[in-house]
Amino acid sequence: MLEKNYRPEDVEKRLYEEWESGGAFRCNRVHGEEGGLGDPYAIVIPPPNVTGSLHMGHALNNTMQDILIRYKRMTGGDVLWQPGTDHAGIATQMVVERQMEKEKLTRHDLGREKFIERIWKWKAESGGTITGQLRSLGASCDWERERFTMDEGLSRAVRKVFVQLHKEDLIYRDKRLVNWDPLLHTAISDLEVEQREVQGTMWYFKYPLADDPSRHIIVGTTRPETMLGDTAVAVHPDDERYTDLVGKDVLLPIVNRRIPIIADDYADPEKGSGAVKITPAHDFNDFEVGKRAKLLVINVLDREAGIRADDLEIWRWAETETGAMTVLAEKGDDGNQLTERLPDHLRGLDRFEARDVILKDMERLGLLDKIEENPMTVPYGDRSGVVIEPFLTDQWFVRAEVLAKPAIEAVEQGKTVFVPKNWEKTYFEWMRNIQPWCISRQIWWGHQIPAWFGPDETIFVELTEEEAHAAAEKHYGHPVELQRETDVLDTWFSSALWPFSTLGWPDKTPELAKYYPTDVLITGFDIIFFWVARMMMMGLHFMKDVPFHTVYIHALVRDEKGQKMSKSKGNVIDPLVLAEKYGADAMRFTLTAFAAQGRDVKLSESRVEGYRNFVTKLWNAARFCEMNECKPVADFDPRSCSMTLNKWIIGKLAECQRDVEAALDGYRFNEVAGALYQFTWGTFCDWHLEFAKPVLQGDDEAARAETRATTAWVLDNLLHLLHPIMPFVTEELWRQLAEDRPYSLVTGKWPQLGGDLINAEVAAEMDWVVRLVTSIRAVRSEMNVPAGAKIDALLRNADDGSQARLATHRDLIERLARLEKIETLEGDVPDGSVQAVLDESTIVLPLASVIDVAQEKARLEKEMAKLNGDITKADKKLANPGFLAKAPPEVVETEKERREEARAARSKLAEALEMLQGAL
Template sequence: MLDKTYRPAEVEAKHYQLWEETGAFRAGQKPSTLPYTIMMPPPNVTGSLHMGHALTFTLQDILTRYYRMRGRDALWQPGTDHAGIATQMVVERQLAAEGKTRHDLGRDSFIERVWQWKGESGGTITRQLRRLGASPDWSRERFTMDEGLSKAVRKVFVDLHKQGLIYRDKRLVNWDPKLHTAISDLEVEQREVQGHMWHFKYPVEGMEGTFITVATTRPETMLGDTAVAVHPEDERYTALVGKNVVLPITGRLIPIVADEYSDPEKGTGAVKITPAHDFNDFEVGRRHNLPMINIFDRDARLNENVPAEYQGMDRFEARKKVVAEMEALGLLEKIDNHTLMQPFGDRSGVVIEPWLTDQWFVDAATLAKPAIEAVETGKTQFVPKHWENTYFEWMRNIQPWCVSRQIWWGHQIPAWYGPDQTPFVELTEEEALAAAEKHYGHKVELTRDPDVLDTWFSSALWPFSTLGWPDKTPELDRYYPTDVLVTGFDIIFFWVARMMMMGLHFMGEVPFKHIYIHALVRDEKGQKMSKSKGNVIDPLDLIEKYGCDALRFTLTALAAQGRDIKLAESRVEGYRNFSTKLWNAARFCQMNECLPQPDFDPAKVKHTVNRWIVGKMAETADRVGEAVEAYRFNDAAGGIYQFTWGTFCDWYLEFAKPIFQGDDAEAKAETRATAAWALDMILHVLHPFMPFITEELWEQMAEQDGVANPRANRLISAEWPKLEGVLDAEADAEMDWVVRLVTAVRAVRSEMNVPPSARFPLYLKDASEVTRKRLDTHRDKIATLARLDRIEVTDEGVPTAGAVQVVVDEATAVLPLGDVIDIAQEKARLTKEIAKLDGEIAKVDKKLGNEAFLAKAKPEVVEEQRERREEWALAKAKLVEALDRLSAA
């Protein structure tokens, strides 16, 4: 017999161990069936499970478990990312605690130390994924720095270089002055800061008393200005285009150029151009062939390209000095307070500097063309579809991709430099030496490029490198291209787009057929979770408190396409209650000897209530399956939840109770078998969402007479229900009528504050012959479930004074409540409640009609107000309906 209480912690550890030990997650066990492949976005090896992980990995696991049950050869490919900067910082902090730096160890010893850390502590995230119930093929786990993936990375770099698609260039990058490396846009955090806008006057050469005023938030960068730009159609400056201004402090002459980048509507319409320290200015500089003067060193201190008195100064100290000197020269026109978005390194916490430096770049524009075409033609489809617009916007305006990083942990770039700095890009040093000897005509010494590759470079190869490429493996042939990528919108540019480019270039096929973009998990107020706000919810804490299944089901039920998830702990508690409801229903079935019958055929049940539940189960299995396949996860969760809690527990088991307690042996046996079968089907359909409790119940419900009788397979390996030929329209209509009638009476009792113990009659007017027949069959059930004194069918003499009327199909149910409740008092209560809601709705309408509020309030605050109004409007509608019924009484 099932215990009274479900204990998730015991069950979860037990079943996960059994699944792993029996190889339940392994791909390749159904070689004759169609494969189904998902690539796990490799979490950082330094990482630990956060709520975004919990969502994305739950959805991927649902898909994997579902298609595994549908008979597909499911491969969910797991692995972790070496996370270059993040991992290096972890180990550098350890060294700092020992009073050392990586330079004290040297490169080789430092790398050895990182590998040691990875071996000891790098498995935290994968252990936590197991706690979440994730079912990838762990036997195939990969790491972006393992030998196979490293081989793939070297080949891709060398091949792209030989094809002219990787090259070395001097361009602007996001430079982290603390970590001394270029970083990707994803590692740059834009923060709103309160700063200033300084307006400087630049004298026009040869025109005494004539100035052009420019504005800047970074005064120190003026020392690297190489032009002033004005719009070609701005008549204020037409006569000045082609002339020079004298750059204050430096005395350099710089040209006035015409460029559409300058906005005549903004400020003075003239902008200073610093090509070496601003991404937009860099493009202007290229268009006009301007000098690019780099004024910073790697620490963001001013270098030898500025006047002597500024050399060696910190950039922010130099800012103060520039402003003071401009003011002393009479060239500071004004200073405005200004709110700006400033870039910070997400790991170093310092202001990022656009810096001109030699780096390795990928010709992303060329690689992007086939990737754009693949989405345009539908070879790869975004779900929801609107995300393809974001993809196109970025891909059609893609810039060269900087792939070199000035750190030690990562894939070292396979490039060696000769005495004159000519690079030789080859797979091995031996091949590079041979290429250099051929180039120079004699043997030379080469120096290896010290830089490593951006981690996005190796992860861009993930869909095929993990399957054995560049070798032609059976896995590569079978599982590529993959079926779907499940990920967040924030890495469409950084990972999704790059996988598309690399997959098409090296495999000739898209890496995935669908890209499902899920939303963010926010707190219950709709705010983004962050440590600074103190609103971070730890998924492991929720698993400890409510069980893994409750968290998984909560996230799934809230995962509506295109809508962020507002997560409150109370939601998880609610779905824990769903687990309890399921457990209690199974226990009820066990207590009533509802045991699985091996020869049970759902198509052959005779009794109406059993034909009804069989048909409802078939509809639910189909509906849930269709929703999963369409990535409508919330609809899938809602479908099985409503059937389990509502149709099965609240209705079918209630209908079954009198049968279990009756004397009809045949009806009792059929209903017991049907209840056991329906519970089995619920466990099947729920399994992808709530794997632990379903597996436990599946196992325990197989016990008969206290003796374990394990099923042929564990539930994880069972087939998804295929229920054909079991729908019975007549039984469906009959029992749905019973449900509607009882529900209508219960609603009246609730709305009118009828005491639970109160009994009263129900008079059914204008009932058709079909309705009368149904009532004769189910009279006792209806009376019991609706707590009625009696039910009478009549067309005349129905008492109307103090009676409430409810229409159910063609008939009218008349409920005399005058003797049960105080009609006048109830009318007054309802009127008061409606007035209160009217007041709340009016307050919200006032806010939502206020343009100032809409402009200033955060989007999540506005959305919260709209949701409140919707809730209050629905509540009011119910109360108005109840009042109308009473008024007609």
């Protein structure tokens, strides 16, 4: 016998351990009694960082994947959900280094080899946190195939890809600007840069003309410390104020270097003075200007972003053999690299200390023109929390523009589609403007780049050190000593190979042949550039096929007010806390129910609590069935049913299955949840079980037996349909409601009900009863009829069909609508009656003896007046340009939602008032 209450804490862990240990999640599994394998279906999990813990984005993402995986598994597919974690280079190195700080150790104290050993030890002890959390949410990954981006197999794939791309001239080494983290001493990707809005300062400096110091040109800067590396001043070609100055030189203050005034479209005549200082080594836009004008490039900062203590390196632009522009060191006549020495009082200063000194110097020289407040965006490292510097260093790059072309064509040709489709525009915009991809990082944890340097800096890129030495000996004609590149690869480089490296590539494994390309990738929009696009490029280049046919982009999970969750706001909702409090099924169903395409999920604890009530409703319905001996009947044939009640619920179940499948195939997850919720709570619990009570409690044994068997059959199939979203409670009910089940629900077959079970005539009859009872209940509620009061009802102008339905189901209607009696009416409507339309007929409820009609009218008018006031206030606010411009988007959206809710409520009140008019 089922317990009175469902206790997820007693069920979830037990069931999951049984599923996993029993191999329920394995791919290549024989499905069903026929012993065959279905079509392959594969999803690769977006590998979470090994340092991470489950947040609400993970919960949404993995719930969606698990729904598809469980559905495809039940429909007989040979299903692989490939799990794994990412080594998360910088994040993981920081975790271990912070641990070592407590021991007053640095990684340099240990050395590279010992430090990496320590990280592997940490990974073995603590790196499985997030995979354990995914299990608690019910994720049915094939855990026996779990991979890690630094497994030997995946590392071999990384080396293979790097070497091949280098030999194809698609990877090269160059000196370029990168996002430099001065605390971590490494280049970082754009994704790892946090742009913060701050109130900054704009300083305006006078740069004297070199040949006429009495004249000067004014430039503005927010970073005075970089002026030491200025190599030009740019003005717009059409700016008449400076036409006579283009081609002349100014004398750069403090260092007294002559630099040219150049014409370039980058300078904005409408901004500041219209003249801008150009520092190619310390600004990405200036770097491009420097490339166009072939300016000197001077790096004035060191690895800590302080002013260099040694001589500055000066670099010039030169044509390479391939015709591409690159930065090269140029030698002077004496064979020494061109250098410049900074004033002693600036050398070795922190960048912000140097800023203060330079400002004082410029003021002392009379060259500080003015100072203005300047709202600006400043880049910070998302992990280090320090200001990021554009920094000129030797880095490894991928010619992404070459790899991007096939990836663009694949989406244009529909080989891979985005859902929702509008995200294709975002993909194309980035891919068509793609820049070289910096893939090197100056840290220790990661895939060390397989490159070795000879005595003259010749580079040898090979799979192994032995092959590198052989290549060097062939090049030099004798053995030489080589130095291994110390940089490691960007984490996105290895994760770009994830769809095929996890399947055993570069070996030709059976899994690779079967599951590549995968079917769908579910991910957030924020990594379309950094991960999705790169998987497309690598998959097409190495596998000659797209890595997935569909990319489903899910929205953000926000708080109930529509605000983005953040620790600083204190509005972060922990999915594990909610799952522990209300059960994983309630958590999963909530996320699914609100996961509409293109719309952010607004989440609150109350919504999860509401869907916990849905789980409870299902449990209670199952207990009702059990107590009324609705037990599964072997070989039950739903087509053999003779009773209208049973034919109706069978047809409704078939409709539900049809709608659920269509929504799943279209990735409309909220519609999946909506169809199941409506059928479970609305149709099965609220109507069928109520319709069935008189039969189950009656004396007609044949009717009782058919209804019991039908109800049990419908519940069994409903558990199958609900299982992908709510795996735990459905499995528990499946096991407890009958003995000796032939299979666990997790490996059960998806129902194949067929459209022939939908009987239009039966549906019309019973749906009419539902709509009649619903209408009467609605009027009772709107008119404030006491719940316990039994009233009369009349059906006016009913045709023969409606009269026949009324005659057949009169007892049922009177019981469910709490009526004394219901009859047909041929004559006039009695005074004091409220009316509602139902198809061709009119429902007439004589209420004069039950409620004070005039008083009820006054109440409704008062409520409507309040709503009118609320709507007018909201309309004014939403028509105010100031409010729309200043209020956060989520506040504006909330105001719109409140207005729509008020309008809907007013509409219902208007309908009620209209009904009352006839009663006066």
